[in-house]
Amino acid sequence: MAGVLAILPQQIVFGLALGTVYGLVALGYTMVYGVLFMINFAHGEIFMIGAYVGWWVLALLLKAQVGALHPAWVVPLMLLHAMLFAGLLGVGLERFAYRPLYLRGATRLGPLISAIGASIFLQNAVMLSQGARMKVYMTSLLFPRTWRIQIAGASVSLLVIVMIVVAGLMMWGLHLLVQRTKLGRSIRAVAEDREMATIMGVNVRRVIAVTFFLGSALGGAGGVLVGLYYTQIDFFMGYSAGLKAFTAAVLGGIGNIRGAMLGGLILGLVESLAVTFMNPAYKDVVAFVILIVVLVFRPMGLLGENVAEREKV
């Protein structure tokens, strides 16, 4: 028991890192749901592709032998490319896989099935173009193992702190964007009452596209952070990460932006603590137990409202 307590602070910091990244990826699910009432099941693949783009940036830098790679500029470069690529991919998905369906007034099921199709398509596209074998992130070149700091008696690698800070800043930025800017107001208006938003002169299709861009870009950033942390990526990594982020979004209340952040944090912490106190093999089970419990007892999530009621309007 004493051993467990000794590593507790460390596990909490890991949990926070994991949680902020889950939250980041969960935002993509929740934002898209907010404006379109659909679950973008291909979001996990967008996350995975973000990880690949980050890997490529790092690989190209290594190949070009630009000299010493300092994370202070390399990580932002990886994030920027991954976010742009993932964001545009999300917009493309919306334009070609979902919009034709929702414009034709298809039922909810149509876009959902299209999303599952897109997810399978993207997995296979990556497998065929990048190979089925995993790729290794050269994280240790950026963050030497000796870069550790002491927090509350725990020795934590600098990378973990960077993850928390990057994911935290992005969530904060998104929060400001949504709450304080005109663009954010138009996103909220579309989420609350699409027809009224139209009547105010909001171009709803544009807002939906922008929402896909933002959510996907954050997912892509999440992919880079996870890649750096686990150092191994493959074409299938979006599946379980996506399910976990989706769980986080449902836990917080799907459609609710603050809920996604909170749900991500809780899930990350619970997972990390579960590993501490239980057999690590149960780590993934924890997320799905939470998902089932939430769906049964509080389907609207922690911060969400009763979506079923709202949709009747």
Place this chain on the structure above:
Amino acid sequence: MLKLTDVVAHYGPIQVLKSVNLEVRAGEIVCLLGGNASGKSTTMKTILGVVRPTAGRVEFEDQRIDRLPTETIVRRGISLVPEARRIFARMTVWENLAMGAFTRQKAPAGELAADVERVYALFPRLAERQHQLGGTLSGGEQQMLAIGRALMARPRLLLMDEPSMGLAPVLVDQVFDIIQSINRLGTTILVVEQNAAVALSIASRGYVLQNGRIVVHDAARALLAADHIRRAYLGED
């Protein structure tokens, strides 16, 4: 200023507007009457392009607008106070007003702030509650907010869909006073009302819509005096 010619509109296969002919001249208050489900709200939405006419034409200031996107129509100077207010419940009063000015991209911030102040001057209750969420306002306050939000677009033509619905009698009079003063300041108004007597008393002309067709059209005074109108829409026998 606004002219609808033989406008037809459908929801899916159902024809809701069969033939709507209606004209509003600059500076007027025109009243659109009609029973439940006769197509009054649909007419309003068709003018704004939220519902697309399947035949006929809508002209605003001598230009066809029936193929334009709603944002362009709003930008040209038409805004709507919708049926049942439809304010954004999860936005503050101030944010609702800001949404009203959404299409005024190039307006300097100072100008928008001045317009917000003008709305607050018209409805002091809104000023007191500017940081409160729209959903927490009373029905009357929500109606004031819906009107203020529409004014933020600086419309030349204001469409109002049953602005007195669900309001206490005192408030009904207040709302119509406001409509009159908005009109005096230069905004043309097309108002749909169940409260036909009050609406006709401030309007210059009125139209009666029945089953998607305009069946009567006359000066407001004549409509107020006409027996069959009184029976059908003013609740008198």
